[in-house]
Amino acid sequence: MRPHLAMLTGLAAVxxxxxxxxVQIQAPDKPIEINLNVTIHxxxxxxxxxxxxxxxxxxxxxx
Amino acid sequence: MKRAHxxxxxxxxxxxxxxxxxxxxATLLIIAPAHAQSSDPVIAQARAAGQIGEQTDGYVGxxxxxxxxxxxxxxxxxxxxxxxxxxxxxxxxxxxxVSDFAAAVACxxxxxxxxxxxxxxxxxxxxxxxxxxxxxxxxxxxNH
Numbered sequence: 497m498r499p500h501l502a503m504l505t506g507l508a509a510v511x512x513x514x515x516x517x518x519v520q521i522q523a524p525d526k527p528i529e530i531n532l533n534v535t536i537h538x539x540x541x542x543x544x545x546x547x548x549x550x551x552x553x554x555x556x557x558x559x
Numbered sequence: 560m561k562r563a564h565x566x567x568x569x570x571x572x573x574x575x576x577x578x579x580x581x582x583x584x585a586t587l588l589i590i591a592p593a594h595a596q597s598s599d600p601v602i603a604q605a606r607a608a609g610q611i612g613e614q615t616d617g618y619v620g621x622x623x624x625x626x627x628x629x630x631x632x633x634x635x636x637x638x639x640x641x642x643x644x645x646x647x648x649x650x651x652x653x654x655x656x657v658s659d660f661a662a663a664v665a666c667x668x669x670x671x672x673x674x675x676x677x678x679x680x681x682x683x684x685x686x687x688x689x690x691x692x693x694x695x696x697x698x699x700x701x702n703h
Contacts, residue, residue: 534658551649556598
């Protein structure tokens with residue numbers, strides 16, 4: 497009974513350790529490709545006018 | 560007794576809150592751009608020189624036929640990556656597609672194109688803004 501329990505504890509420890517390996521996220525180093533052949537929905541764009549204006553004011557450094 | 564203790568705690572927190580507020584205000588002052596133009600001089604210069612320009616998709620592009628330095632190209636790529644990230648979060652916030660939000664912003668940025676700057680029409684043609692002709696707006700912008 498005892499070794500069985502020890503084995504289970506060992507397994508649990510291994511599982512816990514493997515779950516703790518940090519996942520590394522890397523920023524993309526390649527330039528993004530921009531596809532010009534996308535369908536733009538005019539009614540959505542028109543509805544977003546105010547939001548787009550606000551966006552531009554908040555992100556002036558990008559324009 | 561309990562009340563007095565709570566009061567002391569609040570008084571201890573007050574300077575910290577004040578300090579935090581001051582720090583935030585200072586950060587905002589530093590971040591806030593002085594001018595409604597790109598804060599990147601490489602971009603600003605290439606734009607003024609007509610080497611790069613706004614596109615109807617909400618991104619910046621290198622004007623066809625222009626030979627630009629690797630540095631300018633890298634700055635354009637970086638700028639577009641940052642724009643893409645900003646569009647993506649804004650689009651999610653408004654429950655629209657990234658391309659639709661980007662297009663809506665393009666409608667606004669096209670209004671700001673200065674004389675001498677180049678821009679890419681919906682048909683993919685690069686034009687230069689002149690004093691005589693208005694900017695050819697994308698068809699999806701709606702009229703105002």
